[in-house]
Amino acid sequence: MKKILFVFLDLLSIAFLAGGYAIQYFTKRKLGMVRWVVFKNKQLQEQMPVDVLKYAAAAFVLILAVFTLAGFLKKKAHRKKPDVVMAIFMAALTAGYLGFTILASENSIRSYYLVMPMIGAAALLQVIRNMIAVRTCKYEK
Amino acid sequence: MKKKIVSMLLCTAMVMSLAAGCSSPSNDAGTDSKEETEEDGADAAEDAAEVETVEQRTVYVSPAWVKSVIDGGQEGYENYVIGEVSYGDVDASPDYKEGHLPGALHIDICEVEDATGDEEGAYNLLKAEEVEQYLLSHGITKDTKVILYGQDPAGVGRAAYGYLWAGAEDVKILDGGIDAWNKAGYDLETEANEGEAAQDFGTAVPAHPEYWVSIEDAKDRVANEDNFKLVSIRSKEEWLGETSGYNYMDKAGEPEGAVWGKGAKTAFDVADFLHEDGTIISFDELKELWSDCDFTLDNHLSFYCGTGWRATVPFLMLYEEGYDNISVYDGGWYEWLMHDDYPVQVGDPASDDCEHMTVGELPTGKAAK
Numbered sequence: 001m002k003k004i005l006f007v008f009l010d011l012l013s014i015a016f017l018a019g020g021y022a023i024q025y026f027t028k029r030k031l032g033m034v035r036w037v038v039f040k041n042k043q044l045q046e047q048m049p050v051d052v053l054k055y056a057a058a059a060f061v062l063i064l065a066v067f068t069l070a071g072f073l074k075k076k077a078h079r080k081k082p083d084v085v086m087a088i089f090m091a092a093l094t095a096g097y098l099g100f101t102i103l104a105s106e107n108s109i110r111s112y113y114l115v116m117p118m119i120g121a122a123a124l125l126q127v128i129r130n131m132i133a134v135r136t137c138k139y140e141k
Numbered sequence: 142m143k144k145k146i147v148s149m150l151l152c153t154a155m156v157m158s159l160a161a162g163c164s165s166p167s168n169d170a171g172t173d174s175k176e177e178t179e180e181d182g183a184d185a186a187e188d189a190a191e192v193e194t195v196e197q198r199t200v201y202v203s204p205a206w207v208k209s210v211i212d213g214g215q216e217g218y219e220n221y222v223i224g225e226v227s228y229g230d231v232d233a234s235p236d237y238k239e240g241h242l243p244g245a246l247h248i249d250i251c252e253v254e255d256a257t258g259d260e261e262g263a264y265n266l267l268k269a270e271e272v273e274q275y276l277l278s279h280g281i282t283k284d285t286k287v288i289l290y291g292q293d294p295a296g297v298g299r300a301a302y303g304y305l306w307a308g309a310e311d312v313k314i315l316d317g318g319i320d321a322w323n324k325a326g327y328d329l330e331t332e333a334n335e336g337e338a339a340q341d342f343g344t345a346v347p348a349h350p351e352y353w354v355s356i357e358d359a360k361d362r363v364a365n366e367d368n369f370k371l372v373s374i375r376s377k378e379e380w381l382g383e384t385s386g387y388n389y390m391d392k393a394g395e396p397e398g399a400v401w402g403k404g405a406k407t408a409f410d411v412a413d414f415l416h417e418d419g420t421i422i423s424f425d426e427l428k429e430l431w432s433d434c435d436f437t438l439d440n441h442l443s444f445y446c447g448t449g450w451r452a453t454v455p456f457l458m459l460y461e462e463g464y465d466n467i468s469v470y471d472g473g474w475y476e477w478l479m480h481d482d483y484p485v486q487v488g489d490p491a492s493d494d495c496e497h498m499t500v501g502e503l504p505t506g507k508a509a510k
Contacts (some may be wrong), residue, residue, distance in 0.1 A: 028229055028230075028233045029228070029235075030228070031229075034228075036259040039389030
């Protein structure tokens with residue numbers, strides 16, 4: 001059951017990353033797409049405090065990731081190699097998400113406001129995945 | 142073991158997906174070889190030598206004429222630049238990389254117009270100094286003969302209009318685009334070209350500010366000048382206020398006082414101005430198209446559309462016929478929508494059903510699906 005859940009979360013993460021990639025890909029190539037993206041950016045900025053939300057979301061994911069990593073390090077005796085790989089990937093993805101949130105902007109990447117939540121969602125799913133792994137690893141042989 | 146392999150594969154796929162999304166596409170344009178076409182090169186050169194000359198203000202030219210320029214068969218056209226116009230940089234332009242006219246540069250449409258869509262830019266022409274710098278980067282001065290083409294006749298028209306506004310004195314468009322070129326049997330090449338930058342454009346930019354009408358002038362002149370006609374080059378559905386035509390404009394209608402100049406079936410074509418093969422209609426056909434419109438060629442015709450692409454096509458058609466009482470209201474419906482107090486009409490002004498209100502009073506939900 002846990003294995004199925006992990007595969008599902010991994011696939012969902014891939015889907016979010018692929019979605020972000022697709023948005024950026026077409027934004028760079030299709031004028032209609034970039035104009036729709038500009039329109040959506042404007043709508044988002046009018047309807048919600050996106051600049052506050054983006055940092056709040058990034059901080060939330062970061063805190064969860066730190067707690068998860070801390071828990072993972074505590075359970076040194078029980079962890080397995082694939083879990084280590086996924087924990088490293090989670091850390092890298094979270095770092096990438098934070099970097100994207102802080103360093104990029106709407107001016108540098110037109111689809112910033114649409115791609116950022118995609119990467120954030122992928123990072124969050126990986127945090128959840130690793131959190132489950134940490135909480136359940138003690139029951140495994 | 143199985144679990145380990147699955148985890149590793151998923152991990153690899155995610156890293157690759159992320160890396161690919163953040164990277165630029167590779168540029169392999171310079172490595173491809175030239176393509177051969179069906180026609181014999183010698184015959185084509187012979188044909189090119191027989192092509193007639195055209196006037197400086199002629200905009201739409203045949204593939205044979207363009208070929209004759211490339212082959213050196215047009216006196217006075219030794220200093221020329223051919224540009225393929227599309228959106229995005231050269232790496233994001235598959236059409237250019239698949240094959241372009243010999244010697245053609247890639248020209249990003251954003252070298253003439255704003256890409257931010259904000260209130261200051263509004264997808265209008267860029268500031269004069271920016272357009273000038275882009276022109277110079279391609280080696281284009283006021284005396285350079287410029288030949289443009291691309292997949293979208295309105296996009297190419299937009300660039301040509303911008304160049305004329307800036308001051309390029311001789312701007313041509315390959316009539317029918319690359320399809321017509323291919324049909325004529327001429328060669329393409331895939332090697333990317335870069336122009337040799339020029340230093341001095343040769344005149345103050347813009348040399349023709351009168352071709353460009355601001356939103357303030359459009360509003361003022363359509364209300365106060367009888368001879369000034371704000372001509373909508375939009376589809377019937379857009380003209381009647383049934384849809385904005387665009388998925389990024391939520392309100393539909395037209396500036397109050399505008400007249401309809403037809404031209405399009407949708408927001409993304411200029412079908413009424415084109416033959417089935419994609420070549421531009423003749424001046425007589427244009428006059429026939431406009432025979433029942435609420436303006437004459439004696440009026441000052443200021444064309445507009447959504448963001449100033451489609452509007453440039455009739456501008457260029459009249460420009461090449463020698464008309465000077467023409468301009469483009471660049472901001473179009475997009476910029477008009479930015480002003481809640483601006484007057485609008487919804488429906489055919491000649492009918493009793495036409496409603497008059499302000500932008501702020503327009504209902505939303507009219508974006509194209």
